[in-house]
Amino acid sequence: MFIGFRLFGFLGIIAFASVAGAEEYRLAPGDVVEVRRSGADEEVSAIVDANGQIRLIDVGGITVADLTLDEAESMVEAELVAQGFFVDPEVSLMLVSYAPVIVAGDVLNPGIVEFFPGMTVSSALAMAGGSQVQGLTRTEILRLRSMVENDMKVANLNLARAVADLAYHQARLADDPVPVTVDPALRPGIPAPGLVNLDGMISERQSQLDALRERTRTLLEFWESEIATIENQRENFDARISVQDEIVASTAEALAAAQKLSQRGLQTASNLSAAEQREADARSKVLELEAAKINATRAIASAQRERVQYLAAQRQEALDGVNDAREQIALQTISYEEAVEQVSILSSGSAAAVVASQIVGLEFEIQSRRSDSDPVEEITMSTPVRPGDTLLVAIRPLEDGVAN
Known part of the structure; x- marks a missing residue:
């Protein structure tokens, strides 16, 4: 099972690199890596924590977030040398699994979804059960009308x-x-x-x-x-x-x-x-x-x-x-x-009329803990989602009559 999972993760990395235009993947909080190093008989799995570090026994925390695997290996090697463990250590890092994506807001099943290469807002939304627009109840329509009346x-x-x-x-x-x-x-x-x-x-x-x-x-x-x-x-x-x-x-x-x-x-x-x-x-x-x-x-x-x-x-x-x-x-x-x-x-009280009129639509926000992430001016269904991102979905009365 473990070998097969590692193989799936490795193939996923290759697929993700091809989608990203051969740009090397950079680690993010939530990623799991396998670490082999000099002096250790077995490889160990380490998760990149919220601080962007992996923690190794006898070594402590090492910051690897926003680094490529090669850069992370060099960082671990430098830390082993700095702490006096080895003069010329050998370190190998393999990405075991990507950081999951969090989908929250007006979706049927908010929570964590597993990232896969090529994931977009549309696919992340689908994995979270879809939006709640089609399932609007009369109470929600009344709530929306109250919001618009307040507007x-x-x-x-x-x-x-x-x-x-x-x-x-x-x-x-x-x-x-x-x-x-x-x-x-x-x-x-x-x-x-x-x-x-x-x-x-x-x-x-x-x-x-x-x-x-x-x-x-x-x-x-x-x-x-x-x-x-x-x-x-x-x-x-x-x-x-x-x-x-x-x-x-x-x-x-x-x-x-x-x-x-x-x-x-x-x-x-x-x-x-x-x-x-x-x-x-x-x-x-x-x-x-x-x-x-x-x-x-x-x-x-x-x-x-x-x-x-x-x-x-x-x-x-x-x-x-x-x-x-x-x-x-x-x-x-x-x-x-x-x-x-x-x-x-x-005022018609009909969910079908509300949806057909495009009076409500979906509003997206992507939050990323990556330092190299640039804010996306316009997020659509085809906008890429990266490992560790949080996708916020909200149903909003449309101001321009155009859904995302």
Whole structure:
């Protein structure tokens, strides 16, 4: 029995490699391998655990997940050398069985199914007894109708919110502070106005707009005050620079007079040095005032730039809000109309009518513990399933009327 099973597993590996386009199989959690190594009289079977390791007696855990058999053999050999068992060990690994596939969700027999090379979503679904779509009971139809009716309510609510958002952002774009008002042409577009408090939504957004306008007014007043204050400082710097220029001229004259007296021997060296220091201090003070004036000019430019950027950002945000709200109105209108059609079909209470109408379909998700697995954008019945994968099956009301 064991020999035959090993032969079946070996042939399965060959078949799987051919399907995969000769790409070498990489081990996954749940795979069972047979290990032969130096110093061991018999081969041992080891399962790749949830951590991606096989555990060998006297050796411990060795990570082999996502490795080919050749790479896994090299990994075991390296571990034997590292732990001092052998200098040049020989290791042979054979894949005994693939990791099973788990099928869960809306299937007749959820659980573990044995993987075989070439397995697809369709075959895995068949091994789990098929989906529950054909076996819909009246209770399940009522549950689906309840779900769709809830979708109707959500679409109606989202539609009202989008209308209120559109009014809010349009009021933001107005040149004058106008109130948040819904375009009369949009009100009839809300299918069930009695189920939503549109006036309450408008009032809430009016409060948001009032708060935004107050914040904007406060910020603009702050910038105006800051700019005016710095402008006054800059004018003050101009006046001080003018006075200081006079001081520089005066000290320069005093220094020239001191130098003439010094040349005639009528001025001491200390007095001449003091005159030179006063003249240098006066010129230095002019440079300090001019630097302060430059900084004030930069501060004014910075405040003006912040004000312009804030106002531009507010306008762009309002424009984006108008576009998003209009897009939501269109999308939610479509969602509501589709839900109405689905409720009509589900109200018949007939499973045959539901299935024939394609109002429900299967939704698949493949979960893999392999690090080299890329997410599949669209999973169909022909999508391959790999060892160790989990296939989740769900019955969902279709949004586009097309089953997978």
